Amino acid sequence: MKKLMTVIIAAAMLLAGTDAFAQFSVSVGYSHSRTNFKALGLNLAKARMDGFYGGVTYNIPFARVGTGTLGVAPGLYVSYMMKPETNLYVVKGDISESYLTVPVDFNLSLPVTDGLRFIIFAGPSFSAGLTSDVKVSAIADKDLSESIIGTNNDMYDGLIAQKLGYNRFDVLVGGGMGLDFEDMIRLTVGYDAGMLNRGGNTLQINRNQLHVGLAYLF
Numbered sequence: 001m002k003k004l005m006t007v008i009i010a011a012a013m014l015l016a017g018t019d020a021f022a023q024f025s026v027s028v029g030y031s032h033s034r035t036n037f038k039a040l041g042l043n044l045a046k047a048r049m050d051g052f053y054g055g056v057t058y059n060i061p062f063a064r065v066g067t068g069t070l071g072v073a074p075g076l077y078v079s080y081m082m083k084p085e086t087n088l089y090v091v092k093g094d095i096s097e098s099y100l101t102v103p104v105d106f107n108l109s110l111p112v113t114d115g116l117r118f119i120i121f122a123g124p125s126f127s128a129g130l131t132s133d134v135k136v137s138a139i140a141d142k143d144l145s146e147s148i149i150g151t152n153n154d155m156y157d158g159l160i161a162q163k164l165g166y167n168r169f170d171v172l173v174g175g176g177m178g179l180d181f182e183d184m185i186r187l188t189v190g191y192d193a194g195m196l197n198r199g200g201n202t203l204q205i206n207r208n209q210l211h212v213g214l215a216y217l218f
Helices: 002-015 159-164
Strands: 023-039 042-065 068-087 091-113 116-139 152-154 169-181 185-194 203-217
Touching: 023 068, 023 185, 042 091, 042 203, 068 116, 091 169, 116 185, 152 159, 169 203
Parallel strands: none
Antiparallel strands: 023 042, 023 203, 042 068, 068 091, 091 116, 116 152, 116 169, 169 185, 185 203
16 A cells, blocks of 8 residues: 555656646547448448537546656547438348447647647447437348338337347447647547447447547636
8 A cells, every 4th residue: 555655646746747637528529330240250231320429538647758648538428320221231221329438548648839739549438328229111131020110119129129139238449649729629530449249149240430529628
């Protein structure tokens, strides 16, 4: 315990008197998601969706590296995505999804000029699906009843869910880069790849996403 306290105090003294401090931010942005459906190594479908996200982040600096600062930034985000006439392997239709995501990004912030900083970040994101609905326009699996055409179906609980075994939870790993302007506005772009198979039976489902964001720093 004494050694741990010594390290914490030393880190605090190292950061004291600099511009490194814990910082809260609010973000909004655009996201593009692609969900891949595979079975026996064969690509069956790729569902692409576009949407937006919003959330908060709290960046905690913990070390200096030259003129830069290392930090860790846990966050909490909600996202919503949709796409008409999407191929979901067993059906086609209009799909919409929402997610609650907790990213934990490690970052390196480097000064470029006065009022401008460059940021590199990477880390895991823990994601839980809140909703996933599809309004079926065509049946692509003969085992499904045609009575669901024209109806809204829950991808997590229902006839389609039984075929896909669609799992709400995922762990994504990714990274990106950004720019801070006047320690007030941040622009970011990043990419995350899903690590877990969200499908059941012999079906493999993985989701990847690209995101571009704008944040206000407090």
